[in-house]
Amino acid sequence: QQPVQSPQAVILREGEDAVINCSSSKALYSVHWYRQKHGEAPVFLMILLKGGEQKGHDKISASFNEKKQQSSLYLTASQLSYSGTYFCGVTYSGAGSYQLTFGKGTKLSVIP
Amino acid sequence: NAGVTQTPKFQVLKTGQSMTLQCAQDMNHEYMSWYRQDPGMGLRLIHYSVGAGITDQGEVPNGYNVSRSTTEDFPLRLLSAAPSQTSVYFCASSPTGVGYEQYFGPGTRLTVT
Numbered sequence: 764q765q766p767v768q769s770p771q772a773v774i775l776r777e778g779e780d781a782v783i784n785c786s787s788s789k790a791l792y793s794v795h796w797y798r799q800k801h802g803e804a805p806v807f808l809m810i811l812l813k814g815g816e817q818k819g820h821d822k823i824s825a826s827f828n829e830k831k832q833q834s835s836l837y838l839t840a841s842q843l844s845y846s847g848t849y850f851c852g853v854t855y856s857g858a859g860s861y862q863l864t865f866g867k868g869t870k871l872s873v874i875p
Numbered sequence: 876n877a878g879v880t881q882t883p884k885f886q887v888l889k890t891g892q893s894m895t896l897q898c899a900q901d902m903n904h905e906y907m908s909w910y911r912q913d914p915g916m917g918l919r920l921i922h923y924s925v926g927a928g929i930t931d932q933g934e935v936p937n938g939y940n941v942s943r944s945t946t947e948d949f950p951l952r953l954l955s956a957a958p959s960q961t962s963v964y965f966c967a968s969s970p971t972g973v974g975y976e977q978y979f980g981p982g983t984r985l986t987v988t
Contacts, residue, residue: 765917793974799967802977805918812974850917852977860904861925861969861975862933865918 764789766853768790768866775841775873783836784870791800794827794834794850795863798845805850808836813856846873877899879980887986888956891986896951896964897984904978907949911935911962914984918965924949925971954988956987 764786775781785794792811797805809820811827811834822839834853838845848870852863882897900907908923916917920933924943940952949968953960965986968976 795976804981807978810974810976852918861960861971862920862923862924864907864920864934865910867917 764840765864766851768849768851768869771867772870773872775845775871776815777843777873777875778840779856781841781871782839783838783849783851783871784835785853786835787832787853787855788793789832790828790856791829791832791834791853792856793854794825796825796834797850798847799868800847808849841871841873843873843875845870846871865869878964879968879978881964881980883983884981885984887988888953889988890954890956894953894956895967896953896966896985898949898951898980899947900949900966901947902968902978903946904947904968905946906975906977907943907966907968908933909939909941909949909951910964910965910967911960913962916929921951921964923964924950924965926948938978958987961987974981 769784795810796808799805825836827834847870850868852865879900906925908919911922919935922941924930930941963982965982966980969975969977
């Protein structure tokens with residue numbers, strides 16, 4: 764069962780902020796965030812583990828709310844280079860495997 | 876390091892043909908996996924392997940076979956291609972464990988006519 768990402772798409776002007784959410788109906792162990800530009804492979808952004816702290820680097824950060832089984836990706840002061848499709852991939856608690864189940868993605872477009 | 880490499884980059888097959896998509900990594904990663912990506916569907920796991928000689932099915936395994944004879948290589952075989960297998964295929968590898976990032980190959984774009 765895929766996690767649900769929202770919104771499906773968002774358009775920002777340079778300098779604006781955005782939040783992308785990833786929700787699951789099953790208990791999560793870890794959440795991975797990737798960005799994919801058109802025609803390219805997904806590129807790793809960060810991992811959040813159950814019980815871990817909020818992560819971030821530069822102007823991109825993420826949180827993991829264990830009570831809600833939800834992760835949020837925060838992009839602040841967006842740049843043109845942030846454009847792409849963002850995917851969350853999750854592993855489930857108790858699953859006993861390293862399988863990542865990905866959401867359908869959020870398309871982010873940053874315009875001048 | 877070359878990272879994760881995939882061949883070919885593009886392939887066109889006729890319905891019923893078979894072929895093998897190649898994937899290799901030079902990072903000594905135990906975990907390797909194959910995903911397919913279709914518009915609006917995200918990445919869906921086909922098969923994965925946690926080490927040489929060990930493979931298992933993912934979410935959408937039908938019509939595909941894998942084997943893992945070495946740590947470096949993880950080929951994906953299409954037994955009898957169907958138009959529904961038209962997709963972009965990504966191979967990925969990582970150290971074993973949930974706390975590690977997956978490194979993706981550049982992808983193979985497959986069209987089945």
